[in-house]
Amino acid sequence: MRTNSSFGAIIATALLCLMSPVRAQDSQLAFELPDASGMLHKVDASAKVTVVCFLGSECPVVQLYTARLSELADEYGSKGVRFIGVNGNRQDSMDDVKKFCDQLKPTFPVVRDESGAIVEAYNAQRTPEVFVLNERLEVCYQGRV
Numbered sequence: 001m002r003t004n005s006s007f008g009a010i011i012a013t014a015l016l017c018l019m020s021p022v023r024a025q026d027s028q029l030a031f032e033l034p035d036a037s038g039m040l041h042k043v044d045a046s047a048k049v050t051v052v053c054f055l056g057s058e059c060p061v062v063q064l065y066t067a068r069l070s071e072l073a074d075e076y077g078s079k080g081v082r083f084i085g086v087n088g089n090r091q092d093s094m095d096d097v098k099k100f101c102d103q104l105k106p107t108f109p110v111v112r113d114e115s116g117a118i119v120e121a122y123n124a125q126r127t128p129e130v131f132v133l134n135e136r137l138e139v140c141y142q143g144r145v
Contacts, residue, residue: 028121029137033086033111036098041084041109048080048135053145054119055110056089056127057100065128065145070107085110088119089127 029052032042043050053069055062073083085108087097097112113119122131122142132141 029131029133029139031118031121033113033118035109035111036094036101039109041111043082043084043133043137045135045137047082049076049140050082050084050133050137052122052131052133053083053085053108054122054124054127054129054131055085055087055100057087057092057096059127062128063104066104066106069128069145070105073106073108083108086113086118086124087111088113088116088124090116 030042030044032040034040043052051072055066069083069085073081077083085106087100087110092112094112094114097110101110124131126144128145129143130141130145131139134140
């Protein structure tokens with residue numbers, strides 16, 4: 001299924017020129033959280049570009065876009081772009097994240113923000129919502145997929 005190709009263009013632009021940030025560097029944007037298997041995944045300054053995707057396990061729009069996000073993660077992963085999904089929905093549990101991953105099989109890690117601290121640090125407002133960070137952890141894009 002092919003969805004919004006403009007998001008791919010945003011990532012390509014970020015790679016080519018490491019876009020001017022729309023939000024200054026913020027150390028609170030770095031984090032390390034576990035996925036449903038207990039494996040820790042981090043967002044830090046080690047990638048050229050990081051795409052943080054806020055997801056909800058029951059959101060129908062997230063369910064529609066997960067395949068496209070996986071395609072983009074596969075396409076741009078070799079170019080230094082790291083994708084990570086964050087589920088910070090209060091009503092979702094780690095079991096919900098596991099079921100989501102088992103069902104939709106994203107090719108990028110999906111972690112659970114139990115405390116809501118990451119949702120708050122990013123000021124994420126909806127699912128799906130993405131944040132494209134450059135290597136200095138500056139937000140170059142924030143918005144819908």
